[in-house]
Amino acid sequence: MRVIAFIGLGTMGAPMAANLVKAGFDVVGYNRSRPAVENLVAAGGRAASSVAEAVASAEVAVTMLPDSPDVEAVALGPDGLLAHLPAGALYVDMSSINPAVAVALAAAGAQRDVEVLDAPVSGGEPGARSASLSIMVGGTAEAFARAEPLFAALGTTIVHVGPAGAGQTVKAANQLLVGGHLALLAEAILLLEAAGVAPEGALRVLAGGLAGSTVLDRKSGAMLARSFAPSFRADLHAKDLRIVADLARRSSLVLPTVSTAAQLMNAVVARGNGDLDHAAVLTVVELLSGREPTP
Structure with a gap:
């Protein structure tokens, strides 16, 4: 798990993506506002001009977005993340969204041979910057095990709390x-x-x-x-x-x-x-x- 697409480089996402770069991952970032992407590039990441480009060769895709509709817009549809993420990849949504949407995303991922985890965080911007977030993860135990190296670069309290939607x-x-x-x-x-x-x-x-x-x-x-x-x-x-x-x-x-x-x-x-x-x-x-x- 080396190439990570990170979508959503806001207050929380930007320092989280930067910490993944520090941990040695190859991070490809996309954000609607270009300066955030340029900041990631300055930190050692790579830039993408679209969601599709960001995830095209990724082994893991991460989203950190404001609300359920934002996640659905990025993840679903012909131009969405799941349509372009390679089969066998892992999708980790770290946004805070409605659990019902998290369950629906897991089902949509299964149709494309993509394992999906809902992994919201607590700790705010200070925790994001210091990589000391608390991460509550919903999904299968197998997908959680795959994602543990990623989580270890972002947080200090990391718990698999149950099936899809449980994290939310x-x-x-x-x-x-x-x-x-x-x-x-x-x-x-x-x-x-x-x-x-x-x-x-x-x-x-x-x-x-x-x-x-x-x-x-x-x-x-x-x-x-x-x-x-x-x-x-x-x-x-x-x-x-x-x-x-x-x-x-x-x-x-x-x-x-x-x-x-x-x-x-x-x-x-x-x-x-x-x-x-x-x-x-x-x-x-x-x-x-x-x-x-x-x-």
């Missing part, structure tokens, strides 16, 4: 947990500030107890500083929470926190701040409390 289901659960933590962290910060307690020290001691979490460690600084440069955009998290809500509905589950987290994240997007980091949920909580949000 685990990612949905991840996004529910993160969304809930972000909302609670925002409320805790406002509670501390309103009571006149210095939040920096308070959050430091909270992080050392049962309330501690990766979300608190990584996002409290941005919230306290009201600095929301995106490592994971709010509009993408809002999309992921819609997937969670859809899964809950299909399973006839009552998950009230899904609704709360989704409404708060949707409000960030509705205010025109979808391109900010998802920690900007603090601004909505401020607004609900009658305080002037920043931004």
Whole structure:
């Protein structure tokens, strides 16, 4: 497994593709915006001018795209990835999409003798850059074994969680947990500030107890500083929470926190701040409390 086609060189995809180059893979990149492809070439990769060109001689194709329709548009159809990827190759979708779409992609791949894995990630841009992502993988055990060298170049926690679609289901659960933590962290910060307690020290001691979490460690600084440069955009998290809500509905589950987290994240997007980091949920909580949000 030496030649990897990587499609989608955005905030997450660009550093992931660069890490594959560093690991010794021959990476052929394609992205709708040309500067991203040129950056990969500067890092030692190769450029393709189309999806078909990128995958034509690849042993593995990887997609890292924003949403289910984007993945379907790239993977399916006469000009799509599956139509041009050689038989016997492996297709690894690392986007965060609806599990039902992941199952459909696996079925479409099987018709063309292409094994498909859904392998969404957690860790945001910092994890993508440091190759320390958590990778949750759905698909066959055989395909997972084939992809392990690729995953090892991108992450540190790599788990085969079940059949096709299982990776995306685990990612949905991840996004529910993160969304809930972000909302609670925002409320805790406002509670501390309103009571006149210095939040920096308070959050430091909270992080050392049962309330501690990766979300608190990584996002409290941005919230306290009201600095929301995106490592994971709010509009993408809002999309992921819609997937969670859809899964809950299909399973006839009552998950009230899904609704709360989704409404708060949707409000960030509705205010025109979808391109900010998802920690900007603090601004909505401020607004609900009658305080002037920043931004």
